[in-house]
Amino acid sequence: MSRIEARRDEDTVAAGPLVDGLLRGLPAEAVLTDPDVTASYANDMASFCPAGSPAVVVLPRTVEQVQHVMRTATELRVPVVPQGARTGLSGGANATDGCIVLSLTRMDRILEISPVDRIAVVEPGVVNADLSRAVGEHGLYYPPDPSSWEQCTIGGNIGTASGGLCCVKYGVTAEYVLGLDVVLADGRLMSTGRRTAKGVAGYDLTRLFVGSEGSLGIVVRAILALRPKPPEQLVLAAEFSSGAAACDAVCRIMAGGHVPSLLELMDRTTVKAVNDLAHMGLPDSTEALLLAAFDTTDPAADLAAVGELCEAAGATQVVPADDAAESEMLLKARRLSLVALEAVKGTTMIDDVCVPRSRLGELIDGVERIAEKHGLTIGVVAHAGDGNTHPTVCFDAQDPEESRRARESFDEIMALGLELGGTITGEHGVGVLKKEWLARELGPVGLEMQRAVKQVFDPLNILNPGKLF
Known part of the structure; x- marks a missing residue:
């Protein structure tokens, strides 16, 4: 018998008591064991992240099933990898060999929307866009809007502390999670936080779980803060002959006390990719495109003021929208950015470095140098208002040498971000992709404390092992 055949036999034997144990509390249709099916749950959307083979995939519908x-995993000492829609970009949802993949996509109910308390209570499998549309019918607004909002789930958003285009004004997921119900590693159910506007009782365990990437517990219910639905936003597009000038405009806008609902930047590489894909007619001379939006009571006046600041910073053209339709047209280029960059070579690595706004220009210039050094196409799109950049490395995954240079450039960009006083991830998480870099950012004492917290919640290390650190 070959070593591979022996390993397969061992896996089959191990899966027996595991599957039997799971079926004692789950319906048969919720327990998937077909290797072709389980393999389809092995990884998220990140490149360069190893993924193992799950022993089984489970799709619970209730808290009791989770x-x-x-309890079964703890009894048998089997690792559990929680998953949402697997739109993540860091390998945080990647399976490990022999694990239980715990897919929460069937727990997709919106349990409550309260216009008085301005909260929504939801299960983790609720899709972000579905929640946004549902609360909108009540005149309310759930601001966090990741670019994958039509696919990503609230549970996944909480796991990675995700953000979106509106973060400059409204903040990120962590600021909207008031309370959680969490199933711990041993199967106990714990509630954290509150549904009130205020609450400071004890340690803030709710915030601890936001961004923990499924390594401390399984979120099965979330109480989310809502806001009144704002007026429709108007958008301005400003073209610049240099990235430095566009970054100067960002600094002027923020220093001037303006609060845009969106402030996005695209570098020349991204603008060219969008032009090549969608033939939008953006001038070839555009080195950087800045998009600003306001959802205030007088957005036209705010756009006029920001337009003047852009011109003072050297904008070659400033185009304010007159209505929502024109605003959406101006935003189309930004929404196409990542698709357009992927079309350049077929594969992308999307970095997630966040730096102080005042150093945004230095990061963009540094990325350009790194691209030239490695002979690669690297486009930068940024949530410029909060300094969160997405340098996107375009490469041919079938070319080993180019793949090697892509990974090296990715690491150099993270190093540059730390050098500029930033962080290795603003909203995508650490997962597998950035484990080494998390250790560098935290330092030995910080890493020791993080591991100690993990030990308290998951002493057997069965929850998403191998992620973060």
Whole structure:
């Protein structure tokens, strides 16, 4: 018998008691064991992240079923990898060999929307866009809007502390999670936080779980803060002959006390990719495109003021929208950015470095140097208002040498971000992709404390092992 065949036999034997145990508390249709099916749950959307082969995929519909999964996993010492829609970009949802993949996509109910308390209570599998549309019918607004909002789930958003285009004004997911129900590694159910506007009772365990990437517990219910639905936003597009000038405009806008609902930047590489894909007619001379939006009571006046600041910073053209339709047209280029960059070579690595706004120009210039050094196409799109950049490395995954240079450039960009006083991830998380860099950012004492927290919640290390650190 070959070593591979022996390993397969061992996996089959191990899967027996595991599957039997799971079926004692789950319906048969919720327990998937076909290797072709389970393989389709092995990884998220990140490149360069190893993924193992799950022993089984489970799709619970109730809290009690999740508790049963965790009790079974604890009893048999089997790792559990929680998953949402697997739109992540860091390998945080990647399977490990022999694990239980715990897919929460069937727990997709919006349990409550309260216009008085301005909260929504949801299960983790609710899709972000579905929640946004549902609360909109009540005149309310759930601001966090990742670019994958039509696919990504609230549970995944909480796991990675995700952000979106509106963060400059409205903040990120962590600021909207008031309370959680969490199934712990041993199957116990714990509630954190509150549904009130205020609350400071004890340690803030809710914030601890936001961004923990499924390594401390399984979120099965979330209480989310809502805002009144704002007026429709108007958008301005400003073209610049240099990235430095566009970054200067960002600094002028923020220093001037303006609060745009969106402030996005695209470098010349990204503008060219969008032009090549969609033939939008953006001038070839555009080195950087800045998009600003306001959802205030008088957005036209705000756009006029920001337009003057852009011109003072050297904008070659400033185009304010007159209505929502024109605003959406101006935003189309930004929405196409990542698709357009992917079309350049077929594969992308999307970095997630966040730096102080005042150093945004230095990061963009540094990325351009790194691209030239490695002979690669690297486009930068940025949530410029909060300094969160997405340098996107375009490469041919079938070319080993180019793949090697892509990974090296990715690491150099993270190093540059830390050098500029930033962080290795603003909203995508650490997962597998950035484990080494998390250790560098935190330092030995910080890493020791993080591991100690993990030990308290997951002493057997069965929750998403191998991620973060």
